[in-house]
Amino acid sequence: MRRAIDTVAVVGSGAMGRGIAEACLRRGLTVILHDASPTALDTACNALAASLQRAAAKGQLTPDDAAQVLEHLVPSEELAGIHAANLVIEAVPERLELKLAVLRNIETSVSAETIIATNTSSIPITRLSLPFADPSRFLGLHFFNPVSKMPLVEVISTMETDDKVQNTIELFVRDQLGKTPLVVTDRPGFVVxxxxxxxxxxxxxxxxxxxxxxxxxxxxxxxxxxxxxxxxxxxxxxxxxxxxxxxxxxxxxxxxxxxxxxxxxxxxxxxxxxxxxxxxxxxxxx
CATH class of the missing domain: 1.10.1040.10 (N-(1-d-carboxylethyl)-l-norvaline Dehydrogenase; domain 2)
Incomplete structure (x- = not known):
């Protein structure tokens, strides 16, 4: 039995990584945000703080809630800092070799029970699963930009993804993030x-x-x-x-x-x- 997802690590602090991090934070999850670039990580954390302040100004959150949400953000320059996550979402730029290298390092940095997902929008999930010693815990989790406004998330399994992993992620997307999971087959571009x-x-x-x-x-x-x-x-x-x-x-x-x-x-x-x-x-x- 896998643990409930309460801590999510997002690897990559660009626009998509920040959006995914904020979506998780605003639903009460702890988020470990990793980027090897200290400058990029600082920029992302400042952007998240500013976004939460804007949400408070619009009445979507109280100022106290916004501050409390931000307390659950854990920036990490070292990949080893993601070890405690139940779910890791890779969100680095859409380049095959870069993603393969990052995913390979993620698997060696987390426990055997951690689910690993990629936010790729076009690369076949099966191709990205090749570096894994245990591909059964890997799948695609495709968010759409801007994450805060887009209610759909494509969930893409490979032939080797464990059914329990897919079910866990479907429940996570629907019940914990409040979004609609669209389960699709692994093909270039998926459906959308x-x-x-x-x-x-x-x-x-x-x-x-x-x-x-x-x-x-x-x-x-x-x-x-x-x-x-x-x-x-x-x-x-x-x-x-x-x-x-x-x-x-x-x-x-x-x-x-x-x-x-x-x-x-x-x-x-x-x-x-x-x-x-x-x-x-x-x-x-x-």
């Missing part, structure tokens, strides 16, 4: 990104061809199809670098021409225009 990324690239390709402006494309999908946000604005929100990384990973696994990144999107990346987070993407945010 396998549908979403070709859609986003198709919109960029239509703009690149000169067929329609960014505004016309987005209005077509919001006013004509009832989407809450057009595909180009959504790409800017997700991050154009993230869209390209996921597209490249999906193309590598499928060789589907619909996943080839169009020229205009590549050029934006080369200029450092990543979307909202950099102040410019398909639209200007300055």
């Amino acid at each position: 990104n396998a549908l979403l990324i070709p859609f986003l690239l198709s919109a960029a390709r239509m703009m690149d061809s000169g067929y329609a402006s960014a505004e016309a494309i987005d209005e077509g999908m919001t006013l004509g199809c009832g989407h809450p946000m057009g595909p180009l604005k959504l790409s800017d929100l997700v991050g154009l670098d993230v869209v390209c990384e996921v597209a490249d990973a999906l193309y590598d696994g499928t060789k589907d021409a619909a996943l080839i990144v169009p020229n205009n999107l590549r050029r934006l990346l080369e200029r450092g225009h990543l979307g909202q987070k950099s102040g410019r993407g398909f639209y200007s945010y300055t």
